[in-house]
Structures are given as C-alpha cells and as structure tokens.
Amino acid sequence: MANVLLEMKNITKTFPGVKALDNVNLQVEEGEIHALVGENGAGKSTLMNVLSGIYPFGTYEGDIIYNGKVCEFHNIKDSEKKGIVIIHQELALIPYMTIGENMFLGNERGKKWNIDWNKTYSEADKYLKMVGLTDSSKTLIKDIGTGKQQLVEIAKALAKNAKLLILDEPTSSLNETDSRALLDLMKEFKKQGMTMIIISHKLNEVSYVADKITIVRDGSTIETLDCKTDEISEDRIIKGMVNRDMTDRFPKRHDVEIGDTLMEVKNWTVYHPEFAERKVVDDVSMYVRKGEVVGIYGLMGAGRTELAMSIFGRSYGVGISGKLILNGKEVVLRSPKQAIEHKLAYVTEDRKGNGLVLTNSIKHNTSLANLKALSTNLVIDKDKEYAVAAEYVSKLKTKTPSVEQLVGNLSGGNQQKVLLAKWMFANPDVLILDEPTRGIDVGAKYEIYCIINDLVAAGKSVVMISSELPEVIGMSDRIYIMNEAKIVGELPASEATQENIMACIVKTGKEG
Amino acid sequence: MNNFSIKNVLKKNTMIIVMFVVYIFFVIMTNGVIFTESQFTALISQNAYVFVLGAGMLMCMLTGGNIDLSVGSFVCLVGAIAGVVSVIHMVNTPLTLLILVGIGVLYGVILGYLIAFLNIPPWIATLAGYLAFRGAGTEILTSVSTTSAISNFPADFLAIFSGRVFESPAGILNIPCLIFGVLCIALVAVMNFTSRAGKVKKGYEAEPMGYVIGKTILEAAIIGLLTYKLAMDGGIPTVLVWVVAIMVFYSFICEKTVIGRHFMTVGGNAETARLSGINNKIVMFVAYLNMSILTVIASLMVTARFKAANSFAGQNFEMDAISACIVGGVSAYGGSGTVFGMAIGATLIGIINLGMSLMGLDQNWQKVVKGGVLLAAVVFDIWTKKNSGKK
Numbered sequence: 021m022a023n024v025l026l027e028m029k030n031i032t033k034t035f036p037g038v039k040a041l042d043n044v045n046l047q048v049e050e051g052e053i054h055a056l057v058g059e060n061g062a063g064k065s066t067l068m069n070v071l072s073g074i075y076p077f078g079t080y081e082g083d084i085i086y087n088g089k090v091c092e093f094h095n096i097k098d099s100e101k102k103g104i105v106i107i108h109q110e111l112a113l114i115p116y117m118t119i120g121e122n123m124f125l126g127n128e129r130g131k132k133w134n135i136d137w138n139k140t141y142s143e144a145d146k147y148l149k150m151v152g153l154t155d156s157s158k159t160l161i162k163d164i165g166t167g168k169q170q171l172v173e174i175a176k177a178l179a180k181n182a183k184l185l186i187l188d189e190p191t192s193s194l195n196e197t198d199s200r201a202l203l204d205l206m207k208e209f210k211k212q213g214m215t216m217i218i219i220s221h222k223l224n225e226v227s228y229v230a231d232k233i234t235i236v237r238d239g240s241t242i243e244t245l246d247c248k249t250d251e252i253s254e255d256r257i258i259k260g261m262v263n264r265d266m267t268d269r270f271p272k273r274h275d276v277e278i279g280d281t282l283m284e285v286k287n288w289t290v291y292h293p294e295f296a297e298r299k300v301v302d303d304v305s306m307y308v309r310k311g312e313v314v315g316i317y318g319l320m321g322a323g324r325t326e327l328a329m330s331i332f333g334r335s336y337g338v339g340i341s342g343k344l345i346l347n348g349k350e351v352v353l354r355s356p357k358q359a360i361e362h363k364l365a366y367v368t369e370d371r372k373g374n375g376l377v378l379t380n381s382i383k384h385n386t387s388l389a390n391l392k393a394l395s396t397n398l399v400i401d402k403d404k405e406y407a408v409a410a411e412y413v414s415k416l417k418t419k420t421p422s423v424e425q426l427v428g429n430l431s432g433g434n435q436q437k438v439l440l441a442k443w444m445f446a447n448p449d450v451l452i453l454d455e456p457t458r459g460i461d462v463g464a465k466y467e468i469y470c471i472i473n474d475l476v477a478a479g480k481s482v483v484m485i486s487s488e489l490p491e492v493i494g495m496s497d498r499i500y501i502m503n504e505a506k507i508v509g510e511l512p513a514s515e516a517t518q519e520n521i522m523a524c525i526v527k528t529g530k531e532g
Numbered sequence: 533m534n535n536f537s538i539k540n541v542l543k544k545n546t547m548i549i550v551m552f553v554v555y556i557f558f559v560i561m562t563n564g565v566i567f568t569e570s571q572f573t574a575l576i577s578q579n580a581y582v583f584v585l586g587a588g589m590l591m592c593m594l595t596g597g598n599i600d601l602s603v604g605s606f607v608c609l610v611g612a613i614a615g616v617v618s619v620i621h622m623v624n625t626p627l628t629l630l631i632l633v634g635i636g637v638l639y640g641v642i643l644g645y646l647i648a649f650l651n652i653p654p655w656i657a658t659l660a661g662y663l664a665f666r667g668a669g670t671e672i673l674t675s676v677s678t679t680s681a682i683s684n685f686p687a688d689f690l691a692i693f694s695g696r697v698f699e700s701p702a703g704i705l706n707i708p709c710l711i712f713g714v715l716c717i718a719l720v721a722v723m724n725f726t727s728r729a730g731k732v733k734k735g736y737e738a739e740p741m742g743y744v745i746g747k748t749i750l751e752a753a754i755i756g757l758l759t760y761k762l763a764m765d766g767g768i769p770t771v772l773v774w775v776v777a778i779m780v781f782y783s784f785i786c787e788k789t790v791i792g793r794h795f796m797t798v799g800g801n802a803e804t805a806r807l808s809g810i811n812n813k814i815v816m817f818v819a820y821l822n823m824s825i826l827t828v829i830a831s832l833m834v835t836a837r838f839k840a841a842n843s844f845a846g847q848n849f850e851m852d853a854i855s856a857c858i859v860g861g862v863s864a865y866g867g868s869g870t871v872f873g874m875a876i877g878a879t880l881i882g883i884i885n886l887g888m889s890l891m892g893l894d895q896n897w898q899k900v901v902k903g904g905v906l907l908a909a910v911v912f913d914i915w916t917k918k919n920s921g922k923k
Contacts, residue, residue: 332807333809335806335807355811356808356809357810357811359809360808360809361809373803374801374803374807375804375807376801376804377800377801377867378800378801379800379801379867379868380796380797380867384793384797388793388797388804388808389809391790391793392790395789395790398789398790398791399788399789400788400789400793403734406736422737442808
C-alpha cells in the first residue's frame, strides 16, 4: 500500500445561497492517477480550486492534509510551493510570448532585476524534451497548435517542481491523436513517480488512464472506484454520475420520413484568411435532405468548422468557390444576414466566444437572430419577445429562474439550450450544429439529442459536426468523414462503426 | 427575492440619491444660492451640451467602450465655420444650418469609414481630429478677427438654441411654462400607472402599487419644483426643449428599437453579433456618424449661449461627455448603459461644477474634485457589481 499523499477531509464550501461542496472526502495515493468525474456543476473544479488555494484557507470548512501535514493555502503560490500545480481547462498561455517566456512566467530564472535569458531558454528546452516536444523554446506560442500548447502547459508545471499535478479537462481541445499522446505521457510520468489528478468528461479516457476514479455528484463524493479491483465500464461510471442507468444514451427517433434534398454544396473550396495559399476546405461536395441528420466527423483541424462557417454567409475564409444549392436553386450568400434570410442557421461550437452575449439576458439572446419577427418598423414588441423566450425556456427545459437571467450565470448545458433556442427561433430549414454537446454533462447531452430529433421530426434538416464518435454514430442517418480539408468517406448509419470511420481517416492519411 | 424591497430600490437608484445628497450639500454650503431661480436656468444652459454629447458618446461606448476624442475640437471648428458663414458672409440662417449639418455628416462619414471599414482604433482616429480641428478652428478665427472670436450672430440664428419659450419677465409666473409642467406631470403619472396595469394584466412581475405611487409623487414633485423655478425665471429655456427631445429620442432608440439592440449586442460580443446577422461595420459607422451630427448641435448650443464663436470653445467637452457616461453607469467595456443613467451622470457633474463655482472654489481645485468624483464613480460601480455578484 502506497502512502497517502493527499487527503481532503470533510470539505464544505458554500457560496451565498448555494452549497457547492458538501462534506467532500478525497484520498490520493502517491504515484497514482486519480480521476475525478461528474456532471457539469457537480463541484469538481470547485474542489480543485480549494486544493490549489484559489479559494483561500478560511473560506471553506474541512482539512487539507498533504504529505501528512494539515495545510493552509492562502493563494496559488502557497500550494505551488508545496508542489501542487493545477493546469486549467482554458489554456493560460500568452500568444505573443515565446514558449520559454511563458514557461517561467511568474517563476523567472535569474535575479529579480536581471532575468537570465540563457538559463531560461536552456531550462525550457530541457522541460520541453521531458514532455516530448522538439520545438525550440524560442518559438512563439501562437505558432504552435493547441495540442502542443497543452504540452507546454505541462512542461510549465514541471518547471515548478510539481509533485501533484492537477489536469482540468486536459484533452477538451485536442484531437484523438493528441489526446492519446497526452494520456500516454501521463502514464509515463506515473512510472517516474508523479501523482496526478485528472478531471475529465471523456469516460473512455478516464478508464484508459486512471488507477482510481472518484465520482462527484451534486457537491458530494459518491464513491471511489479502484480500477484494479472493481469492474469498470463507461456505463458503470455514468450510473454513478447521474444515478440512473443510461441503457440508451441516444434517444430513439420515431419514423421520420426523409424527403428531398434541402441543401447541397458542390466543389466547395475555401482558403485560409491569413495564409491565402492554404486550402482549409478542399473540393467538398455534400448534401442534406429534409428530415435527415447528417453527421460530419473529423479530427480537430480537419476543416469542419471552416466548411460550416463558409457556407453560412461566408463568415469564414477567403477565395471561396463552389456551388451552394438551397431547395434546388443555386444561391450566393455574402453575409450571415443573407444566410439567415435563406433559412440557414449555424449553431457555433464556441457558445461563449461567438454564440451568446453573456452579459445579456436569456430573453435578449433568444430573440437576437430574428428581431425582425418581433418588431414593426424597427420597434421591438417587448411582450412578444418575453413570450417567445419563455416558450423556448419551457420547450427546451432550460433551468433558470426567469428569462431575465443573464446567460453568463447559466451552466454550460443551459447556455447551449439558449443558443439552440436562438437559432430555432430564427426558423431555419437547415441547422448546422457545430459540436452541440461539447463540454456539457451527460444528462444535458441526452436532452440536446432529443431536441435534434424533434427538429428533424418537424421537417428540418440537421448537419451535426462532432468529434465524438459514439455521438456521430448514435445520432446520424448518414455520416461524412472529413480529414485534412477533404471529405474522405460517406457512410450510411447502418455501416457506421468506429472501426469503419477511423479506417477512412487512416487510409487517406497514408495516401497523403 | 423581492426586487422592490427598500434595499434593492435604493441600490438601483444610488446615483440619483447621491445626486440629491450632493445637491443638498451645496444648498447648505452656498446658503441657498444654488436653489434660486436663476441658478436653475444656469444649471440647464451651462450643461446642455453635456447631455447632447453624452447621448452621442453613449452610442459609441455601447459598441464596445469606444470613445470620440475629437468632439471638443470639432465644436470649436463648427463654431468658427458658423461664424464665417453666418456673420462674415451673411448667409441666411436655414442655409447656414444646412451647411453646418452637412459638415457634420461629412466628418461623420469619413470618421465612420476610418473606424468601421479601415479598422483604425477609435481613439487614434479621433485623436487626429482632436488636434487638427482645434488648430483649424483657431486659425479660421484668428484670420478673420483680431480677438480670435466672432460675435454679432443674427438674432434668428441665436434664437434657435438660446432664450426661452414664451418668454416673460423674471419674477412673474410664466403661464405656458406652468401648463407645460402640469402636462408633463400628468403624462408621467399616466405612463407609470398604465405600464403597471399592463404588466399586471399580462401576468409579468409588476411593481407593488405603493412603489408606483411613491415614485409618481416623487417625480411629480421634482418636475413641479423645476416648473415653478423656471416659470419664475422667465420660462422654459429653449435649450431644455432640445435636450429633453434628444434624451427621449435616444432613450427610445436604445430601449425599444432593433437598432438599439444591435448597438448593445456589438458591444456585448462582437463575434456573436456578426454571426447573428448583424452588420458590425454599419453599427460602428452609424455610431460615429451620429456622434458628429450631435456634435454640430452641441456646437450651435454653445455658440448661441456665448453669442460668439471662440477659439477656446469646446475645450475638454469630450471628457465631460465621457465622464457623464461613466458616472451614469455606462459600461466602459460596452454592451450596457442607458440614456437615463447618462443624464443623471451629466446632471450630477453639472451640480458639482455649479456648486463649486458658487462657493468660489479655485478652478484648479475644481478639477481635482472632478477627477476624484469620476474615479469614485467607477470604483463604486465595480464594488457594487462585485457585491451583487456574490449574492
């Protein structure tokens, strides 16, 4: 039995009005990878913020026992001194600084008034090698991909002499290859004696990498599963997280009749807005029929979002060529406004960045894309607006005290519902959903799937972009597979298996 | 949660309360001088331009905390051109106004194009105007006049923005002013009660009856007092009519129209706005075009008040307008703010200015106080937001 490195005992943390953590207990042994899973808002991140001193000692109840000693962390510096380093979900690197500068930010090498740059870069290179990066530490962050940036974050943590590394959703912005590489790196660190806590939504990753899994639900720790002794399956974990058996993770669609082609693109090519010689979408042809859910699967960077946004009123890319046919007629859409007028909707993957106005109410966000329907002579009918927002809140089961609630105060799943409501109210025929369930919990995912089914049942067409294979397979009638800017395969639902889809990607990778 | 508990009502109207406290403070400090009829008129005519420029600045700030530094200098240039056209070339007043508004539109189009379509940061694009217009205005004035000022504007030109509506001698009750005041009170009362009745009928959350009654009585008292004071001092200043009309118009634009919603959205999240079918460039363009036209109006107000065009006219006006917005709770990052809030901010700053002048406080100390007030307003705003966030 290894030593217990960290023990969090009876941690209770209250925010005014809400008990975010209620008597949480967590034990982490030295040299293990401990996974923390739970629905959004279950309290995982709050717990880690307590541990790392972001919520300072005194604002919570309970004890943190680290290395056998009760600790009082007043800020993040205190916990880092002891070797507890947290890597947040959102990368905190500064784009126009070099890797080396970023790595020692706040932890500069040399004297206080005289930074030793030679030492900085040579040490940075050393840590980069440890995480398997061969780039020079003088490279600017903006010039490397998100996968590498995540590795730089880890190298940065190592440079702080981390003994206990906390990774909050480390793979949320990585593609499958990079994710796998990261998880393997974690296993490698484990062999060298590092202790790690990983927070993740992706259950397959958790079962791949973790030694122990603690399930958090509604601010309490429910149970800790030991991967050596317990039988671990994704369904088993999900049951713990939501306290119900998820025998059916995807709702059944009731006999939707598939009709004529609603939208078709032919030989669609798009170039990168900054590197004008780079094709981000290369000669893509695809179509979607009435009442059909078409999945587009591809790894991150395959060009899926670029395809969708360029179709949606040329909101991305330059030098766009190809035909767009809506309802049998060729159209040219020059702005999102024209796209909306032609009954097209693009529901973004980045709801906070470009989908919602977080400082505005649910009401204002819902009406945003279709104010025309609510106004006469540019004057908004506020009663109607209120009624519409209230209708969608009840229809989509958005959890909120009122439609006046600011969207920024909602959880991820509920924000996604507001985003969907906004585009449903715009009354489109074709909805392009870009990663509609990213970063939301299992229960909310199921509800989003139900909404998608309702949409096609009402005769709409849905194009669903996703990088989660089970979701694409479970939801789509037909699947396009995209890789390196091209469509590399098309499979009907009946032939779609994880193996077939991955085979399409691997095959083209070899040819290229 | 009760939105209408005394605590919440006070919290929502802090700036109004601060305004009254400050006013009472100056009534005591000036032995009641600030409460006399002529000071009411002075408060309005001295600060009219702040409301007008504040409305324009508000629209700019809504689009994302953008400001226009050139308004003060543009006030000077427009004044100078007005003098040359109207006094020296003796062009008739309607044509003069047309020329001036045309100049405003021209500058607005150029500025809007630079900012919206060439993506030049607003403070840089307007910094150029800040420098150039002051120079150009002064140059025009010195080249035609030894005192670098043009006076002797025709009476019909001045009457548009100065003087009073249905003027009567001071000390005698002005009847049209009284009638207008009573009508205003009636209108406010009817609006308050019908708005509540509408909310009740549709089943929305409505204010308690007592709150509406109290609010109406307070509003009636303020309008009544203002009416009485103005009626005793010769009637409604013409400039007040302009200010009220502009405030009502922009309030309506901001709160009730699609255009206003577009401004808020662009400031709240520009990318979201773009992908929701809003043309961000047009919004930015309109913001600066609108600012320039309002600046022409403000310039005419100032010229009419001094009955002359001066090379120092409009100095620091941009700062006055920005201060009014900030003190009035307009977000410095864009996306939120109201015309009413800005108007309260402008009034508060006006009261402080007038009060300090009446107390005979040194000009330099006045600046120190104003700086302090601005900083306090921002700190207070952030502090209350932080506290309410925890709730």
